[in-house]
Amino acid sequence: MSTEKRKTIAMKKTILPFVALTAGAVMFASCNFERSGATGWNYNDSKNGGFEKAAFEEQENGPGIILVEGGQFTMGRITDELTHDWDNIPRTVTVSSFYIDEVEVTNFYWLEYLYWTERVFSTDYPEIYKKALPDSLVWRSKLAFMDPYVEYYLRHPAYRDYPVVGVNWLQCNDYCAWRTDRVNELILIREGLFEDNPNQINEDHYTTDAYMAGQYESGKRVEGLQDFNPNKDFRNVKMEDGILLPRYRLPTEAEWEYAAYGLIGNTVDERQVERRIYPWNGHWVRYDSRKKGGAFYGDFRGNFMRGRGDYMGVAGSLNDNGDITTPVFSYWPNDYGLYNMAGNVSEWVMDVYRPLSPEDKDDFRPFRGNVFKTKVLNSDGAVQEKHDIVVYDVEGIKYHLGEFQREMSGRATPEEGALIDELLTMIEQSIEFNNTRKSDAAMQRVQDMVDLIKSKDLEICPKLLSAISDYQADQPGDVRQRNVTVEENIDRRNYRQSDNIDFTDGDVESSIFYEDPAYEGNAMYDWGKTTLVNDRARVYKGASWADRIYYANPGTRRYLDERQSTATIGFRCAMTRVGSPVGMGDEKRRSKLQK
Numbered sequence: 232m233s234t235e236k237r238k239t240i241a242m243k244k245t246i247l248p249f250v251a252l253t254a255g256a257v258m259f260a261s262c263n264f265e266r267s268g269a270t271g272w273n274y275n276d277s278k279n280g281g282f283e284k285a286a287f288e289e290q291e292n293g294p295g296i297i298l299v300e301g302g303q304f305t306m307g308r309i310t311d312e313l314t315h316d317w318d319n320i321p322r323t324v325t326v327s328s329f330y331i332d333e334v335e336v337t338n339f340y341w342l343e344y345l346y347w348t349e350r351v352f353s354t355d356y357p358e359i360y361k362k363a364l365p366d367s368l369v370w371r372s373k374l375a376f377m378d379p380y381v382e383y384y385l386r387h388p389a390y391r392d393y394p395v396v397g398v399n400w401l402q403c404n405d406y407c408a409w410r411t412d413r414v415n416e417l418i419l420i421r422e423g424l425f426e427d428n429p430n431q432i433n434e435d436h437y438t439t440d441a442y443m444a445g446q447y448e449s450g451k452r453v454e455g456l457q458d459f460n461p462n463k464d465f466r467n468v469k470m471e472d473g474i475l476l477p478r479y480r481l482p483t484e485a486e487w488e489y490a491a492y493g494l495i496g497n498t499v500d501e502r503q504v505e506r507r508i509y510p511w512n513g514h515w516v517r518y519d520s521r522k523k524g525g526a527f528y529g530d531f532r533g534n535f536m537r538g539r540g541d542y543m544g545v546a547g548s549l550n551d552n553g554d555i556t557t558p559v560f561s562y563w564p565n566d567y568g569l570y571n572m573a574g575n576v577s578e579w580v581m582d583v584y585r586p587l588s589p590e591d592k593d594d595f596r597p598f599r600g601n602v603f604k605t606k607v608l609n610s611d612g613a614v615q616e617k618h619d620i621v622v623y624d625v626e627g628i629k630y631h632l633g634e635f636q637r638e639m640s641g642r643a644t645p646e647e648g649a650l651i652d653e654l655l656t657m658i659e660q661s662i663e664f665n666n667t668r669k670s671d672a673a674m675q676r677v678q679d680m681v682d683l684i685k686s687k688d689l690e691i692c693p694k695l696l697s698a699i700s701d702y703q704a705d706q707p708g709d710v711r712q713r714n715v716t717v718e719e720n721i722d723r724r725n726y727r728q729s730d731n732i733d734f735t736d737g738d739v740e741s742s743i744f745y746e747d748p749a750y751e752g753n754a755m756y757d758w759g760k761t762t763l764v765n766d767r768a769r770v771y772k773g774a775s776w777a778d779r780i781y782y783a784n785p786g787t788r789r790y791l792d793e794r795q796s797t798a799t800i801g802f803r804c805a806m807t808r809v810g811s812p813v814g815m816g817d818e819k820r821r822s823k824l825q826k
C-alpha cells in the first residue's frame with residue numbers, strides 16, 4: 232500500500248467521527264425545538280421566523296385570593312322573602328371557576344392605596360387623591376354618638392385589620408384597577424425586567440395597559456425579553472407569555488353568591504347532598520359541634536345583629552365580639568376558605584340592579600351591566616397615546632351642578648349664584664365638545680372650571696371642587712378607551728351597541744310614553760319619582776354588622792346608587808380564572824388516566 236493511500240485512509244478515520252459528531256449535534260439541536268403539529272415548523276427558532284411558544288403551566292395565584300372551583304347551583308331565594316320584592320326567583324345557573332379574596336379589603340390595604348395615590352398625584356392632581364378618600368362621615372347618625380368612628384375608624388392602627396367602609400362602587404373599581412397594576416408591576420420586577428421605581432409621578436406611572444401598549448418604559452432594568460423574530464432583539468411581555476395576571480375586579484352577583492354558599496363541602500360525587508340557608512349547614516347560627524367548634528361551641532358564626540338593640544351581646548359573654556365591624560379573619564371560614572361571607576359588612580358586586588334580572592340573564596356566567604369598550608387607535612392602527620390629563624364625567628358634573636343650584640336656591644349670595652350660572656354654561660360647552668369627539672377640549676373646559684372656582688374666595692368653592700373631583704372617569708397614565716359603536720359592528724350577531732345594561736328590560740312601547748318614540752332614556756324607570764332604580768343602581772350582597780340574620784342568606788340582594796356609600800358596605804376583589812377550571816389539581820386526573 233502506498234504512502235499516499237495510507238494518508239487518505241488515516242484522514243478518513245479522523246474526519247468521519249467528526250462529521251458524525253457534528254451531524255449528531257445538529258440533530259440534537261434541532262430536537263430541542265418543539266415543532267408545530269399543524270405545519271411541522273419549529274417554535275422559538277429565529278431561523279424560520281421565530282414564532283414563539285412560551286413555557287406555561289397554570290395561572291399563578293395572585294396575592295390574597297383563593298381559587299373557587301366553579302359549577303352549577305340554584306341561585307336566588309330559598310327562604311321566605313321578608314321584603315316581598317320578588318326580585319331573586321330561584322334559577323339554576325353555572326359559574327366558571329374564579330378567584331376571590333380570602334377576606335374583605337381592609338382599612339390598612341386602603342391606606343396603602345391612598346399613600347401611593349398621594350405620592351404619585353398629589354402635587355399636580357390633588358383631586359385624584361380626594362376621589363380615593365373613603366367617606367368617613369357615613370358613620371354619623373342624627374340620634375347616636377358615632378363621631379369617634381368618623382375620626383378613628385379608617386386611620387387608627389386599632390382598626391387596621393377591619394374592613395374598609397364608606398367606599399362607593401366606583402371607588403372599589405378604581406382600587407381593583409390599581410391593585411392589578413401594582414401586582415403586575417411587582418411580577419415584572421421579580422422576573423428581572425424592571426427595577427423598583429419609587430419616583431413615578433403623574434402620567435409616568437406603571438399601568439398594565441400602558442406597558443402592553445408600549446407606552447411605559449420608566450424603570451426598565453433590561454430592554455425586555457429575547458425576541459425570536461430575526462428582525463428584532465427584544466420585546467415587552469405580551470399576553471401570550473402568561474406572565475402577567477388577569478385584572479382584579481369586583482365579583483359578579485352570581486360569583487359572590489356561589490362562593491358564599493361554599494357548597495363544595497356538601498358535594499359527594501355529582502350530588503349536592505344538602506342545600507344551605509347560610510354559608511354553613513343547618514338553620515342555626517351558632518357553632519353546634521363540640522368536636523369541630525371546640526372552645527367556640529355556642530358562639531355565633533358571624534357578625535350580625537341578633538335582635539333589636541342587640542349588636543354584640545352582654546358583658547362577659549359577647550355573642551359575636553363586635554359592636555360594629557370585626558377584624559376580617561374573625562369567625563370560621565366557609566368550605567372555600569372565605570371569611571365573613573355572612574356578616575361583618577355587606578359587599579359590592581359588579582351587577583346593575585334590576586328586579587327581574589334572575590329571569591333575564593343567561594344561565595352561564597350570568598351578569599347584567601355590560602358596557603363594551605375598546606382602545607382608541609390612531610390613524611396608523613396603533614393604540615393612541617395615553618391620557619396626560621384628568622378625564623371627567625361631564626354629564627355627571629352637569630347633573631350635580633343642577634342639583635347644587637336647586638338646593639342653594641334662596642340661600643346663595645349674588646356672587647355664588649353668578650358662579651354657579653357660569654359653571655353651568657361652561658359644562659354645557661364641555662358636553663358639546665365631548666359630543667363632537669373633541670375630548671381634549673372638553674376636559675380643558677372642565678379644568679377652566681376648576682381654575683375659576685379656585686380664583687374665587689367664596690364659601691361654596693371647596694364644596695364645588697370636592698363635587699367635581701368625585702366625577703373623574705380616567706386619570707393621567709390610563710390608556711384611552713371608548714365605547715364601541717353600532718357602525719363598526721354591522722355584521723356582528725351577538726351584539727351591536729355598547730351599552731347593554733337595559734337589554735330585554737322594557738321599551739318605550741310598553742310604557743306610558745308609548746306615543747313618544749323619540750323618548751330618551753329607560754322609560755321603565757322614572758328615577759327619583761317612582762323608583763330609585765336606574766342604570767347606576769348596583770347590587771350589594773350579604774349581611775352587615777347592623778343587619779338581622781335574614782340577610783346572611785347569600786340569596787338576598789339589595790341595591791344602592793354607585794356613587795353612594797354607607798358604614799355597612801365594603802367589598803372584596805375577584806379575578807377571572809383562565810384555562811383549566813380546577814387549576815393544578817387537574818394533574819391528579821391526568822395521572823389517574825395514565826395509570
